[in-house]
Amino acid sequence: MDFTLWDIVRNLLAGLQWTLLLSLVAFVCGGVAGLLLLLARISDNPYLRGLARGYIELFQGTPLLMQLFMVFFGIALFGIDVSAWMAAAIALTLFTSAFLAEIWRGCVESIGRGQWEASGSLALSRLEQLRYVILPQAMRIAIAPTVGFSVQVVKGTAVTSIIGFTELTKTGGMLANATFEPFLTYGLVAVGYFILCYPLSLSARYLERRLHAPA
């Protein structure tokens, strides 16, 4: 069977859709989980704090590939048949939540003590302090690094090809084998990721510069 260039591109675009979808799911779910994790990480309960710290350390200190395997084979232990897509979505969500929580913690901590003390002296509870005083300020700082991290999420989805999820990289691998054109195919795969990631990188840099520009 002969492949035209368009055949290759067409198939890669189909794979790219899955990359995009997985990225979105992981980023959104990871964001929600990351927010909860953040609250635990900065709570005044030392056990909760320690647990969140351990979780973050675990996911930042091990390969995404191993996390993927652990989820994939771990869920199977419960006798539940887990699809590559589910395992990929879960693992990437956990991975994303750990990194986002840590990024956001840095942003929260960059808000000066004075803000906590001032809002505390107004009799706001800790959650109210966060909700009305700290988070609104931290969010402004957090936008650029959060967008920047989304690039890591998109790139991270490539690893899910290894457990057989047919996204862009996996599609590229199959095409490379079928066409005997690995140079062209993997080159195009790289272009596909670049098209997804570069605008995100540029926006992150733009947001970063705008934040530091005088208002």
Next chain:
Amino acid sequence: MAYQFDFAPVLAQADLLLKGALFTLQLTVVGTVLGLAIGVLGAVVRAWRLQPFSAVFGAYVELIRNTPFLVQLFFIFFGLPALGVRLSEWEAAVLAMVINLGAYSTEIIRAGIMAIPKGQLEAAAALAMSRFEAFRHVILRPALAKVWPALSSQIVIVMLGSAVCSQIATEELSFAANFIQSRNFRAFETYLLTTVLYLLMAIGVRQLLAWLGQRWLMGRR
């Protein structure tokens, strides 16, 4: 839960895991040394805007930072032979790690150089040092010291990222894990132990880098 954990078959192969871990560390050391060398070179070229090299490095940095490591690895291992460049599994793995770390460290070290106050360069210039001498003796160490935590994180990220090199059959730690679980069918136990091993390596490397930074960059000798 009905499942019975059994780590014995994995522990019986502990020597394979440790050999894999050692190889991962070796890849990381070579990747780090060469990657940081590229990073320093790239950072100088970018910071001083030495055209056309600055533009070349800029494109390189963007290309690498916006594509997955796994795809870079496949491109090097499967794609480059089309150009007559045929690399062994470990050569491809090291090259991919070097290229990857080189790109990230170019940006990180450049930020460190830019953060050095202008007065330092002026003082060096007033003492009749050339730009290169000033860079070597006055700028480089403080610049590296400023960004050493970021560089250390990136080195750990590259080490952990190297787990995917098992996909081109580089015989590092995750390759060993794949091999063991394919023979004993204890996938979860195998990957759990491997994960723990990676975690210990990440912590160890981080500690080592912090110590090295303290000793060589911030140290008062």
Next chain:
Amino acid sequence: MPLLRVSALHKYYGDNHVLKGVDLSIEEGEVVAIIGRSGSGKSTLLRTLNGLESISDGVIEVDGEYLDAARADLRSLRQKVGMVFQQFNLFPHLSVGENVMLAPQVVKKTSKGEARQLAEQMLARVGLGEKFNAYPDQLSGGQQQRVAIARALAMSPKVLLCDEITSALDPELVTEVLGVVRQLAKEGMTLIMVTHEMRFAREVGDKLVFMHQGKVHEVGNPREVFAAPQTAELANFIGAVAQAS
């Protein structure tokens, strides 16, 4: 023949004409104080003398080194012209001794042993012999500035430029730095300093240069000039400074 001669020096920053034809000549061993309002071009003039600022037109000659808009051998010029900065600019990663040793080793290829000996001498000269192994951030501002002077002296310059070297110091630390400068003057060092210390300029200076709007507006012996300024602008300036202090 003067040690340093500046002729028809012009400097533009874009459209901003900062130096508008400066002429100046300085003999060996002279202590020159440059004064003037901020924006008068006095710091820029000083920085052109060792090539930290390029020049747009004119000529600078220092002890046989020749510098104009087109050509400059900055490396040999700077070996003859040392500089001390307002912000000290010590190298924070090097000890005090290493700060002084660095340039002789790197630029003049002095051996480590000789550089060490030289550094010890220079530090003793500024009264900091015992601080050889300390680091800059362990020193007071006044001590740091004295190390910066020792660092410049280690290159055996013909001329030492001082750019507002006491402006960043707490008042109680100014005296120790000026004391070192006074000593250098006594030893015959050629000094060119941009300064706000009028009293010091009058006591120690051989020549006073008043810069105004990018030009040398008035030059003379400090004691005479302060007593009887020839131009209204200098009289105004002296009056304003006297009132401020």
